[in-house]
Amino acid sequence: MKNFVIIGNSAAGISAAEAIRQKDKKSKITIISEEDYHSYCRCLISYFLAGEIPEEKLVFRPEDFYKENNLNLILNKKVVKVEPKKNIIKFEDKTSLGYDMLLIATGASSKFPPDLKGLKKKGVFGLRTIRDAKEILNLVPSSSSSCILGGGLVSLKAAYGLLKRGQELKIIVKSKFVLSQMLDEKGAGLFMKKFQEAGVEIMTxxxxxxxxGNGDLKAVRLDSGKVIACSILVVGKGVNPNTDLIKDTQLNLDKGILVDQYMKSSIPNIFAAGDVAQTFDLVYKNSVVNALWPNAIEQGRISGLNMIGENLKYDGSMTMNSIGFFDLPAISMGITRPKNPELEELVLFDEKRNICKKFVLDKNHLVGMIAIGDISNCGVFLRLIKEGTDITSIKNELVSETFSYAKVLDLVKHKDEVFIL
Ligand SMILES: Cc1cc2nc3c(=O)[nH]c(=O)nc-3n(C[C@H](O)[C@H](O)[C@H](O)COP(=O)(O)OP(=O)(O)OC[C@H]3O[C@@H](n4cnc5c(N)ncnc54)[C@H](O)[C@@H]3O)c2cc1C
Structure with missing residues (x-):
């Protein structure tokens, strides 16, 4: 019998607990969260903000899940320190807890530009937790105008939510277009048009x-000097992995906690998974934090199994996103805006039909794609990227109207692992 401690009650932490419990019915498993909510799907909180999903539909695992799986859940308690030499963790309230095996699955927090003046005002938010969404919603009745800083996925989700709540909205983006981490300029243009048609002003x-403002947010000043009145500002400038608790330890840390192929940190009985972990990127071939829900689930599962002594390798993570605004869906994966001139781009773009398909190839191997408007069959392309398949035989058909899905499927090795999208 072992004493497993998991810091983090979300995608990675819960997935690890489930993996351990499937094989080990007896050991003690403790899951800790600094939040005072049972597990929820973080990806859905903007739909809760928009009023499209009620709070009870955000639930990731039902409340009785912990009891049924004999999991000891500690909520509303922040871990401030890991002490690997003593095998204990310390909480903010000065109490501590021992472990045999520890999983750090603390995720990430909204990033706020450190040099931005006046950040500590009521009305300035990140959008990361249910609490954030609820606090934003509390201000909505007394606010008519909101701003969003940043043009990434979370920013646009926040914008969409606030628009649905009747706010007059401006999005302020440093780059030339929104969703620049996910799409190219043309593809992003289709989404910018949709937001603009809905009345949102996008300032690129x-x-x-x-x-x-004096305590309460009243307005924001832009680098052009222009002042925009607003009482809600959502800052969507990316995330920082929650690594404070391992400061002053020997755990190897870069942007996230560095783990090996088994999700093990530089200390043998400590694993890390999810948005806090830095893993091998299958496409870019370097070590990065790919902060995405499916990555966290898979990394959690592998960590859990390896913590009970299995020897499972994690293949690696990949940038991958799916969005949908105003009935326009999009999926992107891998490299979408290649900087290396040796990479080949095959593009089909039809602005009238809101269709964009773009494939990025490295010596006839797919390394990235964008699909907007028609996202069918993307799961097959995901497998082709992951499997590193030579796609010479279908290359010329990829962006043609007579594209044959069956031929593409033929090239996939693990057909059972194709997601149907
Ligand atoms: C608005 C929004 C939309 C998103 N949309 C998508 C999407 O469409 N697709 C996608 O793939 N991903 C999306 N994501 C990202 C996705 O939610 C994350 O990748 C995922 O939640 C990571 O899971 P995790 O378990 O690593 O960490 P988290 O979900 O961040 O959970 C971390 C856990 O650790 C706990 N914790 C943290 N620090 C401490 C501490 N010191 N002490 C105790 N407990 C602590 C937290 O309370 C929490 O329980 C979105 C995120 C947001 C915020």
Missing amino acids: ARDIVEIL
């Missing part, structure tokens, strides 16, 4: 330099 190549 702009930044906020100061947040104005």
Whole structure:
């Protein structure tokens, strides 16, 4: 019997607990969260903000899940320190807990630009937790105008949510277009048009330099000098992995906690998974934090199994996103805006039909793609990227109207692992 401690009650932590419990019915498993909520699907909180999903539909695992699986759940308690030499963790309230095997699955927190003046005002938010969404919603009745800083996935989700709540909205983006980590300029243009048609003003190549107000947010000042009145500002400038608790330990850390192929950190009885872990990227072939829900689930599962002594390798993670706004769906994966001129791009773009298909190839191997409007069969392309398949035989058909899905499927080795999208 072992004493497993998992810090994090979300995708990675729960997936690890389930994997351990499937094979080990007896050992003690403790799951800890600093939040005071049972597990929920973080990806859905913007739909809760929009009023499209009620709070009870956000639930990831039902409340009785912990009891049924004999999991000891500690909520509303923050871990501030890991002490690997003593095999204990310390909480903010000065109590501590021992472990035999530890999983750090603390995820990430909203990133706020450190040099942005006036950040500490009521009305300035990140969008990471249910609490964030609820606090934003509390302000909505007394606010008519909101701003979003940043043009990434979470920013647009927040914008969509606030738009649905009747806010007049402006999005301020430093780059030339939104979703620049996910799409290219043309593809992103289709989404910008949709938001603009819905009445959102998108200010590109702009930044906020100061947040104005006396305690409460009143306005933001842009780098152009322009002042925009608003009482809600959502900052969507990416995330920082929650690694504070391992400061002053010998755990190897870069942006996230560095793990090996078995999700093990540099200390043998400590594993890390999810948004806090830095793993091998299958396409870019380097070590990165790919902060995505499916990656966290898979990494959690592998960590859990390896913590009970299995020897499972994690293949690696991949950038991969799916979105849908105003009935326009999109999926992107791998490299979408290649900087290396040796990579080949095959593009089909039909602005009238809101269709975009783009494939990025490295010596006839698929390394990335974008699909907007028609996202069918993307699961097959995901497998082709992961399997590193030579796609010479179908290359010329990829962006043609007579494209044959069956021929593509023929090239996939593990057909049982194709997601149907
Ligand atoms: C609005 C929004 C939309 C998103 N949309 C998508 C999407 O469409 N697709 C996608 O793939 N991904 C999406 N994501 C990202 C996805 O939610 C994350 O990749 C995923 O939640 C990571 O899971 P995790 O278990 O690693 O960490 P988290 O979900 O961040 O959970 C971390 C856990 O650790 C706990 N914790 C943290 N620090 C401490 C501490 N010091 N002490 C105790 N407990 C602690 C937290 O309370 C929490 O329980 C979205 C995220 C947001 C915020």
